[in-house]
Amino acid sequence: MSDFLPFALPDIGEDEINEVIDSLRSGWLTTGPKTKRFEEDFAAFVGNGVEAIAVNSATAGLHLALEAVGVGPGDEVITTCYTFTATAEVVRYLGGEPVFVDIDPCTFNIDTARIEAAITPRTKAIVPVHFAGLACEMGAILEVARRHGLKVVEDAAHALPTVQGGTLVGTHPTDATVYSFYATKTITTGEGGMVVTRNPDTAKRCRTMRLHGISRDAFDRYTSTKPSWHYEVVAPGCKYNMTDLAASLGIHQLKKAWEFRQKRESMAAVYDEAFAGLPVLLPPKAPAGDTHAWHLYVLRLTDQAPVRRDRFIELMAQRGIGCSVHFIPLHLHPYWRDRYDLAPEAYPDALHAYRCAVSLPLFTRMTPDDQARVIAAVRDILS
Numbered sequence: 001m002s003d004f005l006p007f008a009l010p011d012i013g014e015d016e017i018n019e020v021i022d023s024l025r026s027g028w029l030t031t032g033p034k035t036k037r038f039e040e041d042f043a044a045f046v047g048n049g050v051e052a053i054a055v056n057s058a059t060a061g062l063h064l065a066l067e068a069v070g071v072g073p074g075d076e077v078i079t080t081c082y083t084f085t086a087t088a089e090v091v092r093y094l095g096g097e098p099v100f101v102d103i104d105p106c107t108f109n110i111d112t113a114r115i116e117a118a119i120t121p122r123t124k125a126i127v128p129v130h131f132a133g134l135a136c137e138m139g140a141i142l143e144v145a146r147r148h149g150l151k152v153v154e155d156a157a158h159a160l161p162t163v164q165g166g167t168l169v170g171t172h173p174t175d176a177t178v179y180s181f182y183a184t185k186t187i188t189t190g191e192g193g194m195v196v197t198r199n200p201d202t203a204k205r206c207r208t209m210r211l212h213g214i215s216r217d218a219f220d221r222y223t224s225t226k227p228s229w230h231y232e233v234v235a236p237g238c239k240y241n242m243t244d245l246a247a248s249l250g251i252h253q254l255k256k257a258w259e260f261r262q263k264r265e266s267m268a269a270v271y272d273e274a275f276a277g278l279p280v281l282l283p284p285k286a287p288a289g290d291t292h293a294w295h296l297y298v299l300r301l302t303d304q305a306p307v308r309r310d311r312f313i314e315l316m317a318q319r320g321i322g323c324s325v326h327f328i329p330l331h332l333h334p335y336w337r338d339r340y341d342l343a344p345e346a347y348p349d350a351l352h353a354y355r356c357a358v359s360l361p362l363f364t365r366m367t368p369d370d371q372a373r374v375i376a377a378v379r380d381i382l383s
């Protein structure tokens with residue numbers, strides 16, 4: 001048996017390694033000049049005048065963003081059940097209740113047409129998740145949100161970079177957009193995340209709450225007459241700041257984000273061509289003019305496939321190939337199931353998606369030989 005091919009691997013170059021060494025030698029280990037530079041670079045990357053607030057995970061960023069837009073006890077937040085638990089758990093941190101909506105069976109994104117029926121007088125916000133890196137229908141979601149006076153915070157953990165309607169995810173007129181730099185994501189800082197927003201009040205609140213609720217104004221040596229050791233705590237904040245070690249990775253990963261996306265798209269096209277004719281549905285493409293981030297390549301086995309999904313993953317593992325499943329829908333997990341008394345059939349499209357979906361290895365360090373190996377295994381198992 002040849003070496004095991006994992007489902008994902010980070011792509012760290014000499015520039016990242018040297019930047020980390022530079023930080024280690026500088027003495028700045030925690031939040032400092034590298035984090036500031038990463039935030040500036042990220043804001044420039046997204047464009048459209050956004051501010052960027054670096055944090056130690058997307059989970060932290062989603063928590064801060066929802067707190068900043070005013071989600072509190074008893075508030076309802078509409079999101080998809082077809083996501084990672086982080087998207088919903090942050091609502092519970094704030095004493096709110098996530099309200100799940102089923103997915104579009106083609107894109108696996110939240111079904112825009114079913115959002116309105118989930119709105120109640122307690123609804124405060126909508127959290128769309130751009131599944132696999134394909135944008136949700138932001139125009140229609142923003143229209144519903146506007147009509148009902150709801151906030152919109154995007155979970156863009158998969159969507160760096162994704163273009164929709166000629167503009168990057170992160171520049172649409174939502175309240176905030178949150179990215180993840182977890183080790184398997186399209187760019188990585190090991191652990192890390194970024195909040196972007198065009199609203200200065202939201203940005204200020206996220207910055208304050210990211211570090212113990214300490215007011216930055218108190219630190220501002222131009223406006224403050226207080227001594228340099230003085231600070232003011234204005235809220236019970238969190239410890240969510242990004243370290244300069246992580247930012248050192250991010251600065252260089254960000255420069256490669258478009259190149260990485262191009263590689264992922266090319267590899268997805270190779271998979272698409274190789275699997276035509278097999279009993280599978282290929283992942284949906286971005287509409288003309290838009291781009292897909294291709295964080296994940298999710299194949300769907302049809303009823304005609306000779307094996308079911310679980311057996312397929314076992315057979316791939318026997319051939320030394322790691323696969324994954326995105327996602328186990330939240331309503332199947334004991335906590336969410338029991339809290340809201342949800343049957344598996346409560347979200348039939350998510351349930352069906354879960355039963356037939358398998359994420360194949362897709363990462364920029366994969367060689368053509370690696371990909372040929374995956375293709376041969378998939379054809380062998382499904383023919």
Ligand SMILES: *Cc1c(COP(=O)(O)O)cnc(C)c1O
Pocket residue numbers: 056057058059060083084086087129155157158179180181182192193
């Ligand atoms: C990875 C992921 C997150 C959480 O990101 P972290 O940086 O690990 O906190 C949130 N939402 C989705 C959809 C994800 O895939």
